[in-house]
Amino acid sequence: MEEQFKDMMGLIGDTTRAGILWTLMDGKALTATELAVAANTSPQNISMHLTKLVQANVLMVEKQGRHRYFRLSRQDVAYALEAMASLIPPKTSKSVAAPGEIPDVKYCRTCYDHLAGKVGVMLAENLVARKLIIASSTAFVMSPKGEKWFSEFGVDIKGLKQQRRTLLRPCLDWSERRNHLAGALGAALLDRMVVLDWLRKKKHTRAMLITAKGQQAFYDHFRMSV
Template sequence: MKAGTDLAQIASLVGDPARANMLAALMGGTALTASELALEAGVTLPTASAHLSKLTEGGLLRVTRQGRHRYYALAGHHVAGMLESIMGVAATLGPRKVLPGPRDNAMRQARVCYDHLAGEAGVAMFDAFGGHGFLKVDDEAVTLAAKGERFFEDFGLDLTAMRSKRRPLCRACLDWSVRRSHLAGSIGAAMLDRIVEMKWIRREKDSRILRFSPTGRQSFERMLRG
């Protein structure tokens, strides 16, 4: 089998407009029902169910049954990373909106990318961590520096627990709106959890948008300055 065959199969799953809308809706990391995803895709429930079956069989989604409901979620961070990269290419090559609305502006500033911070805030954080020597960034290869170990542990992250998992500690993820990288991986996810826990930022209901509190924004910017 040629390598292009697998690529074509994944591309066909993502390329359908209804399925693409469903996958984009799941980029917030929250599991949704078939009915909710049907609304996101603008299709009937039977049509949504057929699309969801294809996405699940293709390995892009996982499904969990709870009571009478089935909840669909992305199969993992690797799928989210692929989708974010495709969004970046689409934003670069696709048609541009002349007057983006306030919601678009908020999405560009700070949003959830599956389980980590994205948008201008996410890119600024990644740049700061590299600039302070917490992370060693070589093109797209990102590794944790000794100075970074001290910083992240002092910030409240459990690096020992992260190292016991198969997921990379840190990874660059292309940001579709800024078109530069933000921080993904276990550290990226843990950083978002921590700043939410500290109430620097909150998630807007039923959205990927993240909003800083005034004091949270100040604390975040102090962290970036080092």
């Protein structure tokens, strides 16, 4: 186990490979050419790095016609990367930024396929405070009250329970150092908010745009000022 751990740390600790993984944290599948541009390296070099990541089952590759698309192999990879990023020491500064000056990606973003950043953490803490989710030090559990609420909100709880994926789990947020909601429920909740036009995905970034409709809805449903 120790040797396997060291091998994995060496694999993802490489600067280029770390850049590849961080680029894929939004859940999208990208070509080798796109990843080479993102990682600022040559096509020949990116091929070697991608091969190593696929062989280690960190990435998976999908073929579509003549193109090959790479994505994270499973949600656990995203959770691990997010948790590792939380170990980065926060920048120290004498000045305190106003709320509107918080970078978009730290304020509201996706973590693979669920909501993260300050808004994601606030939402998770709101759900816990209202006892829709019961939190322990290592797990989230949906309460009967929560199951009724999520169903009424338009989330297919019965369908989520039939998935092989974990229903819900805490995911340590790298910018907030507190947990946001992950798992099948976290993904379904984000999808529902996008369908309702509370949130919109921005191009070429994991940051999410909160619409005017979303600002009002977050307050009406969760008493959150976003």
